[in-house]
Amino acid sequence: MSGHEHSHGAPAAPTPDAGSSTARLLFTLAFFGSLGGGILAYTYQQTLTPIRKFAGEKVEAAVKEVLGGPATIDTLFLVGDKLSQELPAGADVLEATKLFIGFNEAGERIGVAVEEWTPGFAAEVRLMVGFNPTTGALTGFKVLAQTETPGLGDKIAKDTSFASRFMGKIVNPLKGTKNPTTDPSTVQTLTGATISSKAVIKVINKAVETWKPRLEAYEKGGGK
């Protein structure tokens, strides 16, 4: 910052021609490494709360959306291949695989929501899927992550009319077709994005097929 520094033009040589001692090199790298590490540890701690808060809110918003605005939500955790109300000690709530159960004001179960994924046209297509386990009817889905082709495949996330084609369909399992349909278990795919549309259908089928038996086993085992 000093004024004379600038008027010098070029500063003096920082190191002697003979080179620096190994100790000095080691010290320099160790110093900058640990300084950087210390600063990052502090930044990490300061940003951890908002980052986790956002991740939690994102999931909660998705669950509410796919269940059509439940009054209360119960969370079950997948431990091994069984559902449990308790998270195993030491496990991270955000990392754990979860099933969300939504209830209306009267306390009746309106549906369950789970996160599932499958490879799409480009990379993974990850959805929050909401369905009624009693009837098998879909209550909604929300795309959590996708990298499908902009303008074509990414309509699975951006085109609301595509999502509405799935409303109330019975997963038995779900099938796709290129033509308009009124069949309760068939959905019309997007023009130009058949693979992306089918990926959505596949995730939904996978969600119901994997999670319905788990939920039934849990309820048989005395879970509420």
Add this chain to the structure above:
Amino acid sequence: MTAIGVEIAVDAPEPIVPGAPSPQPLWLDFWRGIADDNPVMIQMLGLCPTMAISNQVSNGLGMGAATLFVLVCSSLLISSLRKVIPNEVRLATYILIIATFVTISDLVMQAYFPLLSRTLGAFVPLIVVNCIILGRAEAFAGKVGVRRAVADAFGQGFGFMVALLIMCIVREVIGSGTFLGFQLFGPHYEPWVFMIMPPGGFLTMGLMFLTMGWWGERKKAKLAEVAK
């Protein structure tokens, strides 16, 4: 042969000063980064993030701001420590300093601009290996005083942002029919989706370089005419 070889090896660690940039007024250090020595349009550096994230104006602003932050902070630190950092490990030290600032900006973005952070994805952490930053550290900040280094960093950072925004505006307006997410042309406009996909990026970048080249040639011709 061997004797000469040994001699060269002994002489190898050169003092940094000979390569130092010639003295110039501070405003020129700043302005050079935006126009005559623009990192993207003239130096052709940082093309990878420029191609990858330039399909939305918000991306360009976020990426530009993150790069500017890293560039200014690392140039400031590297320039003020240039007499302390041994020549032999200067690049490793620069990378450590740069990586620290990049990670800070990545974490802060994740915490306070989560949606932007999600669309930029891996390209924020990848600022570490952005040639613009290491290039400035090695060619400029490590050899000049703090004020010049900071002026240069601001110039290069804004220059990068300007180039990004040119790409982003062209691609978003044509490819999505929006500007910063606002509809521009009403519901009947059919966006030319091609522009927000990678080929559209190459096309836009090519046209941008073409314009810059034409402009540079014209400037040169005018100067030659004046010289006559």
